[in-house]
Amino acid sequence: MTAAFSKKQKAVVKGAIISSLMAATMAFLLSIFMLGLRTKSAAGALVLEPRFTLVAGITVLVFSGRLLLHLFWWNKKALSSHSFKQPGWFEQLASSKKIGWFGQLALAQKLKGLGKHGGTIMIALCFILPLLLFFFNLKLGTGLPLRYWFDIATLILTYIMLGWGLNIVVGLAGLLDLGYVAFYAIGAYSYALLAQHFGLSFWLCLPLAGLLAATWGVILGFPVLRLRGDYLAIVTLAFGEIIRIILLNWYQFTGGPDGLSGVPRPSFFGLPFKRYGDQTFHIFFGLDYSSLHRILFLYYIILLLALLTNFVTHKMRRLPIGRAWEALREDETACRSLGINTVNTKLTAFATGAMFGGFAGSFFATRQGFISPESFTFIESAIILAIVVLGGMGSQIGVVIASVVMIGGFELLRNMEGLKYVFGQEFDPSLYRMILFGFAMVAIMVWKPRGLISARLPTIFLKTETAVSPSPQNKGDAQ
Numbered sequence: 001m002t003a004a005f006s007k008k009q010k011a012v013v014k015g016a017i018i019s020s021l022m023a024a025t026m027a028f029l030l031s032i033f034m035l036g037l038r039t040k041s042a043a044g045a046l047v048l049e050p051r052f053t054l055v056a057g058i059t060v061l062v063f064s065g066r067l068l069l070h071l072f073w074w075n076k077k078a079l080s081s082h083s084f085k086q087p088g089w090f091e092q093l094a095s096s097k098k099i100g101w102f103g104q105l106a107l108a109q110k111l112k113g114l115g116k117h118g119g120t121i122m123i124a125l126c127f128i129l130p131l132l133l134f135f136f137n138l139k140l141g142t143g144l145p146l147r148y149w150f151d152i153a154t155l156i157l158t159y160i161m162l163g164w165g166l167n168i169v170v171g172l173a174g175l176l177d178l179g180y181v182a183f184y185a186i187g188a189y190s191y192a193l194l195a196q197h198f199g200l201s202f203w204l205c206l207p208l209a210g211l212l213a214a215t216w217g218v219i220l221g222f223p224v225l226r227l228r229g230d231y232l233a234i235v236t237l238a239f240g241e242i243i244r245i246i247l248l249n250w251y252q253f254t255g256g257p258d259g260l261s262g263v264p265r266p267s268f269f270g271l272p273f274k275r276y277g278d279q280t281f282h283i284f285f286g287l288d289y290s291s292l293h294r295i296l297f298l299y300y301i302i303l304l305l306a307l308l309t310n311f312v313t314h315k316m317r318r319l320p321i322g323r324a325w326e327a328l329r330e331d332e333t334a335c336r337s338l339g340i341n342t343v344n345t346k347l348t349a350f351a352t353g354a355m356f357g358g359f360a361g362s363f364f365a366t367r368q369g370f371i372s373p374e375s376f377t378f379i380e381s382a383i384i385l386a387i388v389v390l391g392g393m394g395s396q397i398g399v400v401i402a403s404v405v406m407i408g409g410f411e412l413l414r415n416m417e418g419l420k421y422v423f424g425q426e427f428d429p430s431l432y433r434m435i436l437f438g439f440a441m442v443a444i445m446v447w448k449p450r451g452l453i454s455a456r457l458p459t460i461f462l463k464t465e466t467a468v469s470p471s472p473q474n475k476g477d478a479q
Contacts, residue, residue, distance in 0.1 A: 012070075012075045013071070015070075016066075016067055016070030016071055016075065017067065019066060019070060020062075020063045020064075020066040020067040020070065021063065023062050023063065023066045024059050024060075024062050024063035024066070027058055027059050027062040027063075028055060028058075028059045031054075031055045031058050031059070032055055035051060035054055035055060035058065036050060036051055036052055036054070036055040037049070037050060037051070038051060069446075073446075073447070123307065126303055127300075127303070130150065130153070130296060130299060130300075131296075133146060133149070134146065134292060134296055146292065147291070147292060147295055150292070150295045150296060150299050151295070152408055152411050152412070153299060154295075154298055154299050154302055154367065155407060155408075155411065156403050156404055156407050156408045157299070157302045157303055157306050158302055158360055158363065158364065159383070159384065159387060159403045159406075159407045160306050160399060160400055160403045161302065161305055161306040161309050161356065161359070161360045162180070162184065162356075162357060162360050162384045162387075163384055163387040163388050163391065163399035163402070163403055164306070164309045164310055164313055164356065164396060164399055165180070165183075165309060165352075165353045165354075165355075165356030165357045165359075165360065166180045166353055166357070166384050166385065166388050167313070167353075167388050167393070167394065167395075167396070167399055168313060168316075168325070168349055168352050168353040168356070169349050169350060169353040170385065170388050170389075170393060171329075171388055171392075171393035171394035171395070172313075172317065172322065172325040172326060172329060172349070172394055173325040173326075173328050173329055173345070173346065173349035174325075174328060174329025174330070175224075175232060175328075175346065175349060175350070176229065176230075176232055176233045176236070177232075177233075177236045177350075177353070177381075177385075178233045178234075178236045178237040178240065178378075178381055178382075178385065179220075179236040179237050179238070179239040179240025179241070179243075179381060180236075180240070180353070180357060180381050180384055180385070181240050181244075181376045181377070181378070181380040181381040181384070182216070182220075182239055182240040182242075182243035182244070182376070183213045183216065183217060183353070183354040183357030183358055183361070184357045184358075184360060184361040184364070184376060184380065185243055185244065185247060185361060185373075185375075185376035186209075186212060186213045186216055186243065186354075186357075186358055186361065187209040187210065187212070187213045187357060187358030187359060187360065187361025187362045187364075187365075188209075188361035188362065188364050188365040188371045188375075188376070189247065189254060189260070189361075189365070189371065190205070190208065190209035190212045190213070190358065190361075190362070191205045191206070191209045191263070191361070191362035191365045191366065192260045192263045192365045192371055193253075193254075193260070194208060194209070195263060195264040195366075196260070196262070196263070196264070201264075201266075201267070202264070202265075202266035202267075202362070202366055203266075205362060206359060206362050209358045209359070209361065209362040210355040210356070210358040210359045210362070211355070211358075212358060213354045213355055213357055213358025213359075213361070214351040214352070214354050214355040214358065215351075216354060217347075217350040217351040217352075217353065217354025217355070218347050218350065218351050220236065220239050220350055220354075221346055221347040221349075221350040221351070222347070223235065224236070224346075225342075225343055225346060228332065237378070237381075240378060240381055241378065243376075244373050244376055244377065247373040247376070248373040254373075255372075256373075257372065257373065257374075258372070259370060259371050259372025259373070259374075260370065260371050260372075261369070261370045262369065262370075263365050263366060263368070263369050263370065263371065264366070265294065265366055265369065266297070266298070266301065266366050267281075268281050268297060271284050273291075273293050273294035273297065275289050281293055298363075298366075298367050301363060302363050302367075305359055305360070305363060309356045309359070310396055312352075312356075313396065314396070316352070321345070321348055324340050324341075324345045325345060325348075325349055326394075327340060328340070328342060328345050328346070328349075329394075383406070383407075383437075386402075386406065386437075386441060387399055387402045387403050387406055387407075388402075389451060390402040390406065390440075390441065390444045390445075390451055390452060391403075391451055391452050391453060392448075392450060392451025392452055392453035393450075393451060395451065395452075395453035397453055398451055398452050398453035401452055401453070402451075402452060405440070406437065406440065410433050410436060410437065413433065413436070
């Protein structure tokens with residue numbers, strides 16, 4: 001052990017630098033024409049506006065990322081013999097070959113008892129922290145209004161609920177569904193139409209919308225009973241597009257491309273959140289009127305709905321139907337040979353996942369007050385599926401982490417003014433949201449091919465509750 005690099009390590013570092021320079025050169029050549037020049041209207045003519053600062057930023061980013069991957073990921077073993085300090089307990093935990101460090105964090109019973117009470121602490125913070133922020137009216141040191149943070153939290157919780165609903169179909173039952181947004185749309189339009197035409201309250205429309213979405217889940221399930229893999233994905237994708245086209249063209253019923261406006265808002269036990277009126281929320285409780293009352297109430301509604309989804313999913317996993325879903329995911333042929341009714345198993349998975357999608361759609365309609373087919377395009381299904389896959393299929397906490405990173409992180413990009421000093425004053429991060437989304441997906445798949453949380457606790461166990469390893473060789477699969 002010496003302080004100097006060996007010849008092999010020098011060669012590795014040299015190769016990493018050369019490879020990073022080549023990647024940066026390719027990024028420069030590609031971006032110089034795609035992003036470096038932009039057409040702009042000026043004096044009745046089109047002129048080319050150079051944006052070389054953006055090109056330089058992308059080039060540096062590619063070089064740095066490639067170099068870090070070489071040094072700390074791809075060639076980690078070749079450089080590990082260098083006499084650095086001994087790794088601490090967290091680094092040793094991170095280098096575990098049985099399960100990844102994020103999986104260890106999810107199974108946090110081994111981290112000073114955090115796992116036993118971690119979920120309860122997080123739920124308590126989700127309930128208490130918004131109230132504290134509301135009463136103190138903080139801006140969290142960013143200058144952004146409190147309503148912005150409540151809106152971001154509500155949006156994240158909506159995608160968490162959608163991710164947990166799709167996780168039943170994809171993560172537990174192993175049925176690839178690319179049309180999950182259809183159930184989201186059915187729930188939204190069911191609530192809007194029932195509330196507008198029959199005058200039903202949100203709490204009455206909510207279960208009805210979930211029931212209608214579950215019914216359509218069963219209707220979708222019957223034609224795809226004998227389909228697997230890519231064929232199942234194509235049919236579910238077609239189902240989502242069929243629902244969107246029906247909503248777009250059935251003008252007399254759904255409003256067509258104009259959508260439905262004036263969707264009724266939920267009330268607090270019959271007390272509306274209005275500024276004027278005899279019996280309103282702020283008058284009944286003797287408070288000054290604030291638009292944040294309704295925003296905070298909507299936040300708690302989606303929080304309770306998301307917790308209900310999580311609770312039901314955990315309970316169903318431990319029931320025979322939940323174990324049948326997992327058996328179906330692992331091997332459908334073996335599942336049939338064991339006498340499991342795969343027809344009922346698939347239909348219950350589709351119906352349960354669709355029901356929670358309908359609940360989320362109802363909340364979306366009442367929160368927005370306006371819905372249109374443009375809100376339920378294929379890209380929404382892709383985002384929800386990406387959250388499930390990136391978080392780790394079958395993992396509840398993985399869906400939460402992926403939603404916070406992918407939805408909350410990209411929404412915060414809209415207000416990161418510091419990026420304009422790097423990429424130029426006219427740089428708008430929101431315009432590059434999907435590009436960053438793609439980069440994040442590629443990075444996660446390279447770093448954690450099986451998702452952020454790739455190890456899970458088994459539903460049942462013989463003597464000790466041991467985490468299921470995500471490694472294929474530990475399952476007896478062929479390499």
